[in-house]
Amino acid sequence: MTDLLLRDVRLLDGTGAPPAPGTDVLVSDGLVAAVGPTGTVVRPADPDPGALRVVDAAGRTLLPGFLDCHVHVSSLPGADALATVLAPESLLTLRAVPHLSATLDAGVTTARDLAGADSGFREAVEQGLVRGPRLQVAIRILSVTGGHGDWRTVDGVALDTGPGAGAVADSPAEFVRAVREVIRQGADWVKVAATGGTGSPRSTPESGGLSEAELRAVVEEAARHGGVGVAAHAQGAAGIAAAVRAGVRSIEHGYLVDDATIDLMGERGTWLVPTLATLTRPVAAGAPPWVEAKRRALREQAGERLHAALTAGIPVALGTDAGVVAHGSNLAELALLVEHGLSPAAALVAGTSGAARMLGVDDQVGTVAPGRRADLVLTDVDPLTSIAALADPRRVRLVVQDGRVVKDTLADAERTPARA
Template identity: 30%
Template sequence: MRFLKSLGLSILALWGAAPANAATTAFVGAMVIDGTGAAPVRDGVVVVTDGRIVAVGPRSTVAIPADAERVDLAGKTVMPGIVNAHAHVNASPRSAVPARQQLVDQLALYARYGVTTVYSLGDDGAESVALSRETREQSRAGTLDHARLFVSGPVLNATDPADGRKRVTENVARGVDIIKVRLEGPPDAPIRQPAVYGAMIDQTHTEGKRIAIHMFTAAETKGVVDAGVDILAHSIRDRDADAALIAAIKARGVGYIPTLTRDLSVFVYEGTPDFVADPFFAKEAAYRAPLAALSTPEAQAKMRADPAAQAIKPALAQAKRNLKLLSDAGVPIAMGTDSGAGAGRFQGYFEHLEMAMMAEAGMTPMQVLVAATGGAAQVMRIDDQLGTLRPGRRADLLVLSTSPLDNIRHSKTLEQVWIDGRRVH
């Protein structure tokens, strides 16, 4: 608890408080979905001063300052900016574009699709760590024009408990926001042993950080939950999560990130995916070159012949089933996609596709929206600043022409993106 309080104070100190006589904007007339799961406010008003929300509610009860700039949103829907709890933002050494510019371009791409906060869970270099700090400095100064970034640094492996503790400490010293570990390799791999990942979880908490672990099976999920993990970075994909496991996840407040589109991307390019024809996808120039490489007859044939690609199909079906089971049980769900981690995991668009797949799994549109906004912020422990349209939070908001509560796919009727109360063009 002391750690969470100190984290909140440090974030407030970094982002700063609103100065006196700051500029004020009032968003007027929209249906407001605040990201908490509460009923939407019709003919709502959101008042923003110096990048922070100062009032939210029906027009009949919210006093709009006389000097406020009014933005008329009658007939529109306003919701919080999307929070991606599991993404990847990293630079390719093969590109002629400078590394920092590659990262900024990816964050701008996320923002164009309404993703205003990104947690990059792995393979983050020094440029990414520096940029994560810079986005918060820009937020405080009111100059942020792309998604803000949080990072985990490199995904950690270890040979034994002592090595695991050492690697965690070294990663924390780099200035990362969270620790990420991947359970991989043969069954007897050291990182799969409870003594090793348990030591890394314990050291992470000793260092005042939180840890997300990449897992696949129910058995290894039980192991990391028993060891004290904070976040499950993927779905359970081998069998139904039983009542005891679900109860343990819920009782310990462990966050669950499904990443359904991660598994979809493993096999979907064996043909031409339906989403390729979606105007919301096709409008983005940055997608064209990677899509072309995935769409050659040779690439498609290779994917059709790949046993791993075919094996993930039933795993994805199982992931959807477990998402429904855990959501119904009240486990904290955070939307995440693993976008940016490999070819065909399209940053920006895949977050909307993920939300549609979460609804297909049985979650209601409101549950999905909460998982993609306030719920994700709560799982990542940034909900005192981000994720909801409530007084004191950063004014990251999206304007849609049609309500996603009627159909979650209406998230793609995105018209405007505002970050810290400034419109992103």
């Protein structure tokens, strides 16, 4: 593997520390080998040094590769439901290849898939069969009868039996079995529908979730399997509160969270993944009228509630629900986090070291420091002053994953240095 010296970058290291201009970062054997003032970083003496690529990055900002903690890589935004049901599984899997690729090109080097991708997706990326973010997967969503993961017709016909189909259960004992089943299939996370949502036909943000006793059974059983975390799709206040009390690790969406639960999340260190990209997206043309009505009602209150949560200082991790929204503009979420109350520096932490902490991989990724995996993003944008510009993947000029350059649009720029 070619070593890489990124020379004279402005480093935002993912910890929230102020930018360090005039920094060199040396990458060797897949890891960040050294970080220091420009001109001081040298390769260790080696009798047989391999190739070294030097990138003159003056004027550009280097960040850790980002982590998107809520994606559905196998979902196609706006896909026709009937066509999806009728499609062979192989088509749905292969259709996800460009989604993975676009996510990586956006600057996301790690992602958590919260239903749809099975463990084969994770392994295909690990083995280098496809380019994409390294994945943690939940595989499917655990749901009560009539809940957010119950997509049977009114007459009880199962429309989807593929990897992403919801697992329906209806008592603590049944949920224990469902947890064991999804972990048997290779899940890194257990996802539950603690409430319904706007995208399901018969549940609402305030109804259709697991009872608190069922949530506790899920959390307890997942913890017994080497500390597997639980991610709760939770939109209404009561369901969010029950999920937090039951001990889930992350609240997904959290749209109508109340003040008491915000306090409790702060005390317990429960993560919020607010998926603002999805909340604020326009309703698709041709969507059923119940979708638009549910979404409009929710959106009015959710903006205010999420602002309260984001300014309360609880742990926040970046997640987009890409798959519901387009793949490949994941970093648009950063500006939305800022619009809803985080500082740009805090939004960057939510997308890097914070997200890595939630995913339990902060000893490997999420910061730029010696010994970390070399997951890096080099951009023309100053994220502290122009964070919205990061939504455009073209502004992400270089992506490094595990020390390999996986996206490179610098060739032209190297002929015309940015310093000019």
